[in-house]
Amino acid sequence: MTPGDLTRDxxxxxxxxAWQPARGYRAGTDPVLLAAACPAQEGQQVLELGCGVGVASLCLAARVPGLSITGVERQADYADLARRNAEAAGAGLEIVTADLAALPPALRQRAFDQVIANPPYYRAGAGTAAEDAGREAALREQTPLSLWVSVASARLKPGGWLTMIQTAERLPEMLGALGALGSVSVLPLQPRPGREAGRVILRARKGGRAPFRLLAPLLLHEGARHEADGESYTAEIAGILREGEAIRWP
Structure with a gap:
């Protein structure tokens, strides 16, 4: 990508x-919320599957010091931008260009305390394809959601946590794919009062045995509708998006 094809946001x-394509898939609030939901602690090892240009990993590194973070991204242009962003931030992220369905042998031999992921939201063949190839690959799955979950589980240490953001309608698929992951809790993301949750954040622990929990929704915006220019985030969401605060997980 040439400089004119990029913006730094x-x-x-x-x-x-972070540098990212001016057209194509562009990181927004979802990777920031994903990072805020990850219960990583200083000194732990974190794996991000499908890291894109690295926004979620960089946000997590900014909040929690001393993490060792590895990102996997199959689109080479995005992986290159993730490396550039990590170097500029002095974050020390390791970026691996690979398909999560065929991880390099060296990565398959490693285990992590945390795995985070923001898989494509749309099933293969659903809806209208995006004109930009990078956006299409980021938003429409080529690797089944169940495989994302199983790869994450395989790379977790016993007691390690998976944190994943996904559309609410695909929550049953995630739950059905958990396998050895337990102690599941789900946080619905409610866009405005009175509206259905469009996204959910799921946490699950390898070998966990605690009962399933469906948490109270996290409200993103104030007011029933957008009525004026500018942001309408709730105070809690503004603290997460602007100040790098963690999501308060009950």
Whole structure:
């Protein structure tokens, strides 16, 4: 990609800056929310599947010091941007260009305390294809959602956590694919009062045995509708998106 094909965008109130395509898939609030939901602790090893240009990993690194983070991205252009963004941030992320369905042998031999993922939201063949190939690959799955979950589970240490953001309608698929993952909790993301949750964040623990929990929704915007220019985030969401605060997980 040439410089004219890129923009450099700010996240967490400017604490994270990332180059990304001016057209195509562009990271928004979802990777920031994903990072805020990950219960990583200093010194742990984290794997991000489908890291794109690295926004979620960079946001997580900005919040939790001393993490060792590895990102996997199959689109070479996006992986290159993730490396560039990590180098500019001094974050020390390791970026592996690979398909998660065929991870390199060295990566398959490693185990992680945390795995985070923001898989494509749309099933193969559903809807209208995006004109930009990068956006299409990021938004429409070529690898089944169940495989994302099983690969994440395989790479987790016993007691490690998977954190994943996905559309609410695909929650049954995620739950059905969990296998050895337990202690499941689901946080619905409600766009506005009175509206259905469009997204969910799922947490599951390898070998966990705690009962399933469906948490109270996290409200993103104030007011029943968007009525004026500017942002309408709730105070809690503004703290997450602008100040790098963690999502308060009950």
């Amino acid at each position: 700010e996240f967490l109130g400017g604490r994270v800056r």
